Amino acid sequence: MTVSPSFVIRVVALGFLAVVIQVAAVSQISIFGVNADLSPLVVMSVGLLAGSITGAVMGFGMGLLVDMVLVQTLGVTSLLYIAIGYWSGRLRELRDPAHELVPLAAGAAATAIAGIGMALIQFLLGVDAPVSLLLLQQILLTVLVNSLIALPVYAVVRRALTPALPEDPRRRRRRRYTTGGLSPLKRPSEGLGGATRTVSR
Amino acid sequence: MHDKQVRRRRAVLALIVAVSLILLTAYFGESEGGPLHSVQRGIVTVLSPIQQGASTVLSPLKDVAGFFSSTFHAKAQNAQLRAEVDKLTAEVATYRGDAIINQQLRELVRLDNSNGINTYRPVAANVIGSDPSLWYDQIEVDAGSDEGVQDNQPVIGEDGLVGLVTDVTPGDAIVTLITDHTLEVTAEVQDSVGDVGVLQPSIGNPNELVLSDLPHNANIQYDQQVVTAGFRSGQLHSLYPPNIPIGTVSNANQVTLASSGQVQVSPLVDLRHLDVVQILTKPQAGTTRASTVP
Secondary structure, eight states: OOOOHHHHHHHHHHHHHHHHHHHHTGGGOEETTEEOOHHHHHHHHHHHHHOHHHHHHHHHHHHHHHHHHTTOOTTHHHHHHHHHHHHHHHHHHHHOOOOTTHHHHHHHHHHHHHHHHHHHHHHHHOOOSOBOTHHHHHHHHHHHHHHHHHHHHHHHHHHHHGGGOOOOHHHHHHHHHHTTTSOTTSOHHHHTTTOOOOOOO | OHHHHHHHHHHHHHHHHHHHHHHHHHHHHSOTTSHHHHHHHHHHHHHHHHHHHHHHHTHHHHHHHHHHHHHHHHHHHHHHHHHHHHHHHHHHHHHHHHHHHHHHHHHHHTOOOOOSGGGGOEEEEEEEEEOOSSSOOEEEESOOGGGTOOTTOEEEOSSSEEEEEEEEOSSOEEEEETTSTTOOEEEEEOSSSOOEEEEEEOBTOTTOEEEESOOTTOOOOTTOEEEEOOOEETTEEOSSOTTOEEEEEEEOOHHHHHHHOOEEEEESSOTTSOOEEEEESOTTTTOOSSOOOO
């Protein structure tokens, strides 16, 4: 699968815009007492659309940008987003799920990985302050809120990337299979090499 | 062909994971002035105008969402606040009388009476970014070293203490909120004797702080106000000036207090909806609480 420069530009622009919008606006909007988090959803969407390597690299880059912009410990968010991007990419490569609600479930899983993973890494790095059990509730609420916006985020990412997505033989095969190898604009008889059905007696 | 693809995929994955781990280790191990910190500050400086612009452009969206959020919140709080207003109106009358007496006594003993916020040379700043994660409670504001902002300066909101400046660039600053797990504040309960403890966040619950290290026999009651202690001992002094409101005691379980010296505190400031804050650029001005002039 070769990646075109147009695709790279689109992915970089998408990641940058997502982080800026997240930091400047979305994280200041509170829903059920928590904030939506666009970043894991965008990484998950890119992985689902473009595969594991692209997803993992996108996760690394976007995580690094988040850590840079928010002056956090470099590498923490990158590690988590690499896992999200790679996992969603592998989901596509191994299962190629076609159901419309897959991004919703994958978005919930991606947010849960980000929330629980961040908690684990913070515990490993050392936390002096007491930890409230409400942390679990907050993670669950964030998963819920992100699930609600997962489908629109996936739709936006797909719209942005589809024109430049590398051609994928698997997708082409599936398209042929679902349409019987024919264009829906053609009649079945035209698809069979232009032979007309005649009954010889 | 397939093997080659698998090998390539694994190599890329191993490479970016290794880079992340190296960055994490190096960043965690280096000092504030280290190269990675410097690069990070440089990138924040470059990106802050973009963020500022995005914050302005997207402010109508924030306002609309904030309107709905505030409406629901206000409805829930309406009855509770009405009751509080009645109670506070009665208290205000008492305090007005006390304030007059206090003023007269201060003049008599020449106590330093400069705990007005203006003494600390406040610099107003707009919030241009905030952190979505539950672990790093930070905001980014559009005032930096050009306006006299420096590391470790306290930040206040409309109702009380917000946090501390932890990173500064010429045009903006990162403020770590009091609900962040890296921050501790020496605080005083405004009870009869002014019990002092250390205020820590309760991770995962942005609406609660824990005031610990209190005397086990302290007589702390629900709803008593908690303010910064602002101690000074020789050259050593608190980063926060005294008497800045932080919150109110939300749970003063006497058993917990006697066994672990802790009470729970609700912050006064709504840390999730900050638009404008003030950075106290001269926090040590007039912090002497009871020094008499010879």
